[in-house]
Amino acid sequence: xxxxxxxxxxxxxxxxxxxxxxxxxxxxxxxxxxxxxxxxxxxxxxxxxxxxxxxxxxxxxxxxxxxxxxxxxxxxxxxxxxxxxxxxxxxxxxxxxxxxxxxxxxxxxxxxxxxxxxxxxxxxxxxxxxxxxxxxxxxxxxxxxxxxxxxx
Numbered sequence: 427x428x429x430x431x432x433x434x435x436x437x438x439x440x441x442x443x444x445x446x447x448x449x450x451x452x453x454x455x456x457x458x459x460x461x462x463x464x465x466x467x468x469x470x471x472x473x474x475x476x477x478x479x480x481x482x483x484x485x486x487x488x489x490x491x492x493x494x495x496x497x498x499x500x501x502x503x504x505x506x507x508x509x510x511x512x513x514x515x516x517x518x519x520x521x522x523x524x525x526x527x528x529x530x531x532x533x534x535x536x537x538x539x540x541x542x543x544x545x546x547x548x549x550x551x552x553x554x555x556x557x558x559x560x561x562x563x564x565x566x567x568x569x570x571x572x573x574x575x576x577x578x
Contacts (some may be wrong), residue, residue, distance in 0.1 A: 431530050435566030438559035440457055443574040446503060447508045455509055462512035469515040471496045479520075480527045487522045494518070503552075503575055517557060518539065533561040551577050 446454070462469075464568045475493035477483040486492055493513045504510045520539040526532035535556040544550045555576045563571040 431562050431565050434530070434559055434562035438555070438563040438578045439566075441576040441578070444551075444555070444577040446552065446575065450546075450552075451503065451505065453545060454549055454552055455505065457514050457549055458509050458516065461516045461540075461543070465492075465519055466490075467492055467502060467519075469494055469512075471511060482523060483518055484522055485550070487519065492518055500575070509523070512562075513532060513556070528561075530558075530562055530565055533557055533577050554578070 441451070467487055469492050471494045472536075473496055476495050477486075477493070483492075492513055492515055496511070504513075517536060517540070518537040523533065524539050525537045526535035537553060540553055540557070541550045544553060552575060555574075555578075558578050559578065560571060560573070
């Protein structure tokens with residue numbers, strides 16, 4: 427395991443959860459909804475469907491469809507679970523557009539794509555926590571960590 431993965435994972439795992447203002451939450455929700463509406467394919471929730479490889483993900487997107495696992499999109503900072511679902515669909519499309527995989531390097535590449543579209547530094551920090559730090563913790567632990575926001 428690369429030292430970078432362990433370092434980033436420990437930042438996520440050992441940090442106290444960050445709090446965001448109502449104004450930042452609203453900005454995040456607006457950003458997510460605008461990005462979600464722009465997706466050029468149908469998105470469907472599933473209790474059981476997961477992409478084990480990016481090739482599977484890419485193949486479905488190329489067919490005009492994307493499955494998003496319902497078990498992975500709950501987080502306390504979203505006012506409604508739909509926003510986590512929408513965020514995951516956007517994130518998967520960023521993997522597709524950047525030709526990046528599910529490794530830490532691939533997650534960083536996908537993060538950079540969405541960070542460029544982000545409306546503010548505060549939203550970039552949330553996205554970094556959700557994409558890079560949380561993914562590093564997942565890789566390090568071998569399973570999904572408890573969801574939280576961490577501002578490193």
